[in-house]
Amino acid sequence: MTEARRPPEVDRAAASRRAVAARRERAALKRDVSTRVITPQELLRRALADPESPAGAMRMPEFLTAIPAIGEGKRDRILTDLAISPVKRLGGLGARQRRDLMEFLDRRWPEPQPRAGRSRLVVLAGPTAVGKGTVAAYIKEHHPEIRLSVSATTRPPRPGEVEGEHYYFVDDAEFDRLVESGALLEHATVHNRYRYGTPRAPLEKVLAEGGTALLEIDLQGARQVRAADPSATLVFLLPPSWDELVDRLVGRGTEDAEERARRLRTARSELAAQNEFDYRVVNDDVATAAEEVVALAR
Numbered sequence: 001m002t003e004a005r006r007p008p009e010v011d012r013a014a015a016s017r018r019a020v021a022a023r024r025e026r027a028a029l030k031r032d033v034s035t036r037v038i039t040p041q042e043l044l045r046r047a048l049a050d051p052e053s054p055a056g057a058m059r060m061p062e063f064l065t066a067i068p069a070i071g072e073g074k075r076d077r078i079l080t081d082l083a084i085s086p087v088k089r090l091g092g093l094g095a096r097q098r099r100d101l102m103e104f105l106d107r108r109w110p111e112p113q114p115r116a117g118r119s120r121l122v123v124l125a126g127p128t129a130v131g132k133g134t135v136a137a138y139i140k141e142h143h144p145e146i147r148l149s150v151s152a153t154t155r156p157p158r159p160g161e162v163e164g165e166h167y168y169f170v171d172d173a174e175f176d177r178l179v180e181s182g183a184l185l186e187h188a189t190v191h192n193r194y195r196y197g198t199p200r201a202p203l204e205k206v207l208a209e210g211g212t213a214l215l216e217i218d219l220q221g222a223r224q225v226r227a228a229d230p231s232a233t234l235v236f237l238l239p240p241s242w243d244e245l246v247d248r249l250v251g252r253g254t255e256d257a258e259e260r261a262r263r264l265r266t267a268r269s270e271l272a273a274q275n276e277f278d279y280r281v282v283n284d285d286v287a288t289a290a291e292e293v294v295a296l297a298r
């Protein structure tokens with residue numbers, strides 16, 4: 001059947017399927033903003049770049065209430081202050097409205113700015129299952145000159161893990177001794193279970209020789225490194241979207257449903273800490289993300 005002769009109910013069914021898909025895409029985008037996987041400014045930039053995209057089709061009230069800390073009352077005040085009608089779509093904003101909205105967002109939720117003069121001590125952190133281990137493994141394989149720190153942990157080795165290569169596997173008493181003797185630059189209990197820590201001596205050696213050291217550690221550890229060495233380079237790895245983060249966690253298949261739910265709650269609070277970092281890198285494609293981290297490490 002040709003396009004012209006298709007009965008109207010077929011067109012209507014197709015249109016309704018498209019409307020459902022568009023609503024779903026807008027809901028996913030709102031989730032990305034509310035979980036801080038993307039900044040409101042990023043969503044606005046996407047809408048302005050392509051007014052026909054799901055971001056461009058989003059109405060102002062939907063957009064504003066997706067931003068953490070904006071409820072319905074604040075939303076209406078903001079619309080009045082910016083003199084933007086609630087029926088406006090992001091893609092249809094006029095030049096003045098775009099500028100005023102962007103300035104408002106920058107004032108209220110400044111995006112993190114790279115900090116100059118960073119050292120060669122590089123920390124890679126980010127929410128669970130974003131791909132920290134995968135990106136770190138890629139860097140280790142393709143850029144062996146960047147030395148990946150080997151942590152001590154009380155977690156038992158998994159099949160195939162090699163002592164001294166993946167971790168130093170120690171018991172609780174030995175971990176206590178490492179902490180008490182000051183042998184660890186930082187240490188933390190991760191996911192409420194096992195303890196992990198970064199041995200200080202190998203790091204100091206790499207840095208003293210002018211090398212670059214990469215630490216793949218959790219957020220608590222990243223904060224301790226920042227406190228110990230304010231010039232450390234802190235890189236936050238972001239997923240391309242919240243839904244993709246959930247898919248990666250499920251796809252990895254290493255946690256049961258209850259543990260996954262717990263980790264996703266932690267992930268939300270970790271994403272809220274991304275402004276403490278010097279740089280943010282989106283892990284869409286592993287090689288691209290890894291090369292970005294390497295470029296920052298240099």
Ligand SMILES: Nc1nc2c(ncn2[C@@H]2O[C@H](COP(=O)(O)OP(=O)(O)O)[C@@H](O)[C@H]2O)c(=O)[nH]1
Pocket residue numbers: 132133151152155186187188190196197198216217218219220221222
């Ligand atoms: N603070 C801190 N966290 C670490 C250290 N080593 C690894 N981690 C974190 O511990 C978590 C668990 O790592 P791992 O046991 O390899 O399990 P998986 O990431 O769930 O496969 C990850 O989030 C790592 O970033 C460390 O030395 N210090």
Ligand SMILES: Nc1ncnc2c1ncn2[C@@H]1O[C@H](COP(=O)(O)OP(=O)(O)O)[C@@H](O)[C@H]1O
Pocket residue numbers: 126127128129130131132133134135248249251252283284285286
């Ligand atoms: N860029 C990517 N694209 C698709 N899948 C990825 C990507 N990076 C990592 N993954 C997958 O996501 C899952 C979580 O990655 P992992 O490195 O274990 O995360 P983390 O160390 O941050 O907990 C793994 O199954 C991994 O293969």
